[in-house]
Amino acid sequence: MPMIARTLYLAAAAAGGSATSQFPEFFQQYLQRLGGHADQAAIQAARIRDAAAAEKLSLQAYLDSFLNSQISAHRRQGEILQVELGEADRLRQSLESLTQSPVWQRPFLMASQAETDILQAAATAYQPAVPITPEGFIYAGIGALMAIILLRSLRSIPSLFRRKAPQ
Known part of the structure; x- marks a missing residue:
């Protein structure tokens, strides 16, 4: 995998993991208000x-x-x-x-x-809070995985529109 692609996947995984890892903290704050x-x-x-x-x-x-x-x-x-x-x-x-x-x-x-x-x-x-609980790490992992899957699916879209060369 080229260096740029690896960097892109790493950034997507970090962004996805960071975003979803916030759910446990938000859930806790919602529960406190509720x-x-x-x-x-x-x-x-x-x-x-x-x-x-x-x-x-x-x-x-x-x-x-x-x-x-x-x-x-x-x-x-x-x-x-x-x-x-x-x-x-x-x-x-x-x-x-x-x-x-x-x-x-x-x-x-x-x-x-x-x-x-x-x-x-x-x-x-x-x-926002830094998740240091097992639940936070689970959500971070799920978010990272979802971001990588999304990025991979987005990368495959151009291949759907390419013409196949006649043989």
Whole structure:
């Protein structure tokens, strides 16, 4: 392999490995933000349950007292309470799913379950890090391999358009 090609492959592997090795750090920063949101939502849900208990009502009866009220502001508050409780459950489930997933599933789960606002906030505040964990090295290796494969496939494209010399 000529020196220029080797250098190009090395640069592609380094770039691909560097890019994909950042996923574990980004994932960690996303999880921290998701965990904070889940914790706050759990606090809100506990306050709602405590309020229901203080009124000696089941949670559903407490919500129904708002939702069935003749006062529109009370009905609106009941809807907000329902949303708060649902959000607490959804965030908790998402956090559990992501933290308990195998390393290889994380990018796919994150893509399918990501909370858009939390993901955007994590991306805005993201600071790249040097991956020195086994997971970081695995992602770096996968990225390097993907970059080499991509470069090889790009190099073969011109041969598809060359005319074969008549024999």
